[in-house]
Amino acid sequence: MSVPFFDMAAEIASVRTEIDAAIARVLDSGVLIGGEEVAAFERELAVAVGVTHAVGMSSGTDALHVLAMALDISAGDEVVTTPLTFFATAGAFARLGARIVFADVDDSTLTLDPIAAQSVCSSRSRAIVPVHLFGHPADLPAVSCPIIEDAAQSIGGGALRGLAAAFSFFPTKNLGAIGDAGAVVTNDAMLADRVALLRTQGARPKYHHLAIGGNFRIDSLQAAVLRAKLAHLGQRTSARRARAERYHKIFEAAHVPSELRLPVPHPAHMYHQFVIRAPRRDELRRQLASHGIATEVYYPEPLHLQPCLEQLGYRRGSFPNAERACNEVLALPIQPSLSEDTQVQVVEMIAGFFR
Numbered sequence: 639m640s641v642p643f644f645d646m647a648a649e650i651a652s653v654r655t656e657i658d659a660a661i662a663r664v665l666d667s668g669v670l671i672g673g674e675e676v677a678a679f680e681r682e683l684a685v686a687v688g689v690t691h692a693v694g695m696s697s698g699t700d701a702l703h704v705l706a707m708a709l710d711i712s713a714g715d716e717v718v719t720t721p722l723t724f725f726a727t728a729g730a731f732a733r734l735g736a737r738i739v740f741a742d743v744d745d746s747t748l749t750l751d752p753i754a755a756q757s758v759c760s761s762r763s764r765a766i767v768p769v770h771l772f773g774h775p776a777d778l779p780a781v782s783c784p785i786i787e788d789a790a791q792s793i794g795g796g797a798l799r800g801l802a803a804a805f806s807f808f809p810t811k812n813l814g815a816i817g818d819a820g821a822v823v824t825n826d827a828m829l830a831d832r833v834a835l836l837r838t839q840g841a842r843p844k845y846h847h848l849a850i851g852g853n854f855r856i857d858s859l860q861a862a863v864l865r866a867k868l869a870h871l872g873q874r875t876s877a878r879r880a881r882a883e884r885y886h887k888i889f890e891a892a893h894v895p896s897e898l899r900l901p902v903p904h905p906a907h908m909y910h911q912f913v914i915r916a917p918r919r920d921e922l923r924r925q926l927a928s929h930g931i932a933t934e935v936y937y938p939e940p941l942h943l944q945p946c947l948e949q950l951g952y953r954r955g956s957f958p959n960a961e962r963a964c965n966e967v968l969a970l971p972i973q974p975s976l977s978e979d980t981q982v983q984v985v986e987m988i989a990g991f992f993r
C-alpha cells in the first residue's frame with residue numbers, strides 16, 4: 639500500500655491544462671512583475687472572499703509581516719496569539735520587536751481560546767492573531783484592539799470578521815500556487831493602500847519613498863496560476879468536506895477507542911487538514927508508515943517552548959491544552975482526490991493498531 643500524505647503531481651495534473659495556459663499567457667505578455675494578472679487576481683480574490691480589497695503578497699509569512707508593519711507594530715508592543723500554530727504567526731510580529739503574548743487553545747477546536755486571549759490583553763496589546771487552524775474557524779475574542787486573522791489554512795472558509803486576514807498560497811494549501819505566494823484581505827481601504835505601499839519598497843511614485851517597505855510582491859506567474867485554480871476552489875472545498883464526513887462515518891463504524899478523538903465538525907470548516915488526536919501517537923504513526931500510509935504532525939512543539947522565544951519566560955505547563963495537542967495530533971491524508979477505498983484502508987489500519 640502507498641498512500642502519500644499529499645500527492646503534488648496529481649494535484650497539478652488535475653488542472654495542468656489551465657496552469658499551462660496561464661503560464662503561456664504571462665510569458666507571451668512579457669510582463670513578469672505586476673501588471674494585469676496581479677490586478678485581475680486581486681479583484682477575483684476579493685470577490686471570492688467577499689471583501690473590498692485583496693493585495694497579493696510574496697508569501698503568507700510576508701502577508702502577516704506587512705500587516706504588522708502597516709499597523710506600526712514595534713518594540714514594546716504586545717501581540718496576542720496561540721502557541722499551537724506555524725512559526726510565522728508569531729515570527730511575523732516578533733521580527734519587528736513585538737512581545738508575543740500567548741494564550742492557550744480551546745481543547746476541542748484547537749484554536750485560540752477567546753476568553754483566555756481576552757484575559758491576557760492589556761493596554762500594550764496592539765493586535766490579536768487568531769489562527770483558523772487546520773481550516774476550523776476560530777472564535778474571535780471581544781477586544782478593542784485590531785484582530786488580524788491568520789487564515790493561511792482556511793481560504794474560502796467564511797467571511798472576514800477581523801480587521802484583516804492573511805492567506806498563504808504555499809503549494810499544499812487549499813489554494814496553492816506553484817511556488818510561494820500569499821495575500822492580505824481587508825475591508826479597510828487605508829490599510830490595503832498601506833500594505834500595497836509597503837509591498838513595493840514604500841515607493842510612490844517609483845523611486846520616491848514614503849515609507850520603509852520591502853519587496854513583498856506576488857509574481858505575475860503565481861497570480862495567473864492562482865486565478866486558474868481559484869475557479870476550482872469551491873468544488874475542491876466541497877470534495878474536502880465530503881472526505882472529512884466520510885472519515886467520520888468510517889471511523890464511527892470501525893469502533894475505535896473513545897480516547898481517539900476526531901476533529902470537531904463546523905459548517906465553515908475547510909479541512910485543510912483532517913487531524914485526529916490519538917493516544918500513543920508516535921507509535922501509531924510509525925506503524926502506519928510501515929504500511930505505506932503517510933501522516934504528518936502539526937505541530938510537534940508549541941511556539942512558547944521554541945528556543946528562539948525562550949526569553950518570553952514561558953515553561954512546559956504554561957499552556958496545557960496546546961502541549962497535550964502537540965503529543966496527540968496526527969494529520970491524515972485529506973486531498974480532494976482521496977478515494978473511499980483509501981480512506982477505509984487508513985481507518986482500518988488505525989483501528990487495527992488499537993485492537
Ligand SMILES: Cc1ncc(COP(=O)(O)O)c(C=O)c1O
Binds near residue numbers: 700723726790806
Ligand atoms: C498557520 C500558518 N500561518 C502562516 C503560514 C505562512 O505561510 P507561507 O508558508 O506562505 O509563508 C502558514 C503556512 O505555512 C501557516 O500554516
